[in-house]
Amino acid sequence: xxxxxxxxxxxxxxxxxxxxxxxxxxxxxxxxxxxxxxxxxxxxxxxxxxxxxxxxxxxxxxxxxxxxxxxxxxxxxxxxxxxxxxxxxxxxxxxxxxxxxxxxxxxxxxxxxxxxxxxxxxxxxxxxxxxxxxxxxxxxxxxxxxxxxxxxxxxxxxxxxxxxxxxxxxxxxxxxxxxxxxxxxxxxxxxxxxxxxxxxxxxxxxxxxxxxxxxxxxxxxxxxxxxxxxxxxxxxxxxxxxxxxxxxxxxxxxxxxxxxxxxxxxxxxxxxxxxxxxxxxxxxxxxxxxxxxxxxxxxxxxxxxxxxxxxxxxxxxxxxxxxxxxxxxxxxxxx
Numbered sequence: 001x002x003x004x005x006x007x008x009x010x011x012x013x014x015x016x017x018x019x020x021x022x023x024x025x026x027x028x029x030x031x032x033x034x035x036x037x038x039x040x041x042x043x044x045x046x047x048x049x050x051x052x053x054x055x056x057x058x059x060x061x062x063x064x065x066x067x068x069x070x071x072x073x074x075x076x077x078x079x080x081x082x083x084x085x086x087x088x089x090x091x092x093x094x095x096x097x098x099x100x101x102x103x104x105x106x107x108x109x110x111x112x113x114x115x116x117x118x119x120x121x122x123x124x125x126x127x128x129x130x131x132x133x134x135x136x137x138x139x140x141x142x143x144x145x146x147x148x149x150x151x152x153x154x155x156x157x158x159x160x161x162x163x164x165x166x167x168x169x170x171x172x173x174x175x176x177x178x179x180x181x182x183x184x185x186x187x188x189x190x191x192x193x194x195x196x197x198x199x200x201x202x203x204x205x206x207x208x209x210x211x212x213x214x215x216x217x218x219x220x221x222x223x224x225x226x227x228x229x230x231x232x233x234x235x236x237x238x239x240x241x242x243x244x245x246x247x248x249x250x251x252x253x254x255x256x257x258x259x260x261x262x263x264x265x266x267x268x269x270x271x272x273x274x275x276x277x278x279x280x281x282x283x284x285x286x287x288x289x290x291x292x293x294x295x296x297x298x299x300x301x302x303x304x305x306x307x308x309x310x311x312x313x314x315x316x317x318x319x320x321x322x323x324x325x326x327x328x329x330x331x332x333x334x335x
Contacts, residue, residue, distance in 0.1 A: 151206065186248070
């Protein structure tokens with residue numbers, strides 16, 4: 001190990017004023033470290049969705065009946081609250097793990113040389129989404145699992161997954177202006193696919209909000225829509241996404257597109273088919289909890305691959321990134 005430099009009083013003051021700049025001045029991570037940090041943040045954003053689904057599917061949504069404490073007198077679950085309190089409090093603790101993962105991604109991106117401002121901002125965007133969703137999660141508990149707030153909670157988690165996916169992808173690119181690998185018509189088709197996927201996820205939250213898994217054993221408000229009708233609408237949207245994905249693969253083959261977009265589209269097609277099988281099986285077997293949880297996980301994976309298809313349509317070669325100055329540091333701290 002190398003010699004640890006002495007930290008002067010001036011260094012300590014600088015660390016207090018801007019700890020990210022202090023760390024960046026003394027540490028340069030390997031590019032693989034930055035990629036792994038971004039990937040860990042992405043994985044944790046999926047984990048928090050899946051465990052949140054487990055809270056709902058086990059009826060533990062009000063295992064901790066208040067927020068930010070678990071009870072009026074205790075920040076943690078008590079023995080009297082049973083397994084539901086443990087499950088709900090465990091999910092809350094995972095939020096801190098998610099914050100640590102996002103923080104690590106921010107520090108790694110900020111310390112990379114040369115400095116990549118856009119990459120660091122993607123990390124900060126994740127941080128603020130996590131903070132907003134933590135507050136929204138508290139509101140969900142305080143309003144007794146109102147289905148509209150639960151839906152908003154999931155949609156904000158999907159936004160977090162989107163930003164984390166973009167950051168992970170950007171760690172393997174340069175900072176030059178993007179160069180398209182396909183024509184305008186193909187790009188428009190992919191944007192239709194993205195829009196249909198967003199609508200599919202949104203309608204999926206309505207299916208959840210109207211369905212039988214309310215998240216607690218007590219009487220919980222449900223969305224006032226016919227569950228079977230909205231489920232069929234969700235299935236139609238899923239078939240639209242499947243059709244668009246197959247059409248995209250066919251067009252990419254026809255125009256002799258690069259290997260990257262073709263591979264991502266083929267992978268997405270297989271993921272959607274698997275997700276569709278799970279969806280139909282759970283529908284015809286009265287929504288067993290395990291399959292519903294697996295379907296939620298599949299939704300996250302599908303959304304990641306839709307974005308990977310979109311991001312694979314262009315390339316960003318390396319470029320000389322900017323060197324941060326005092327003004328930049330200040331703006332990042334506020335970002």
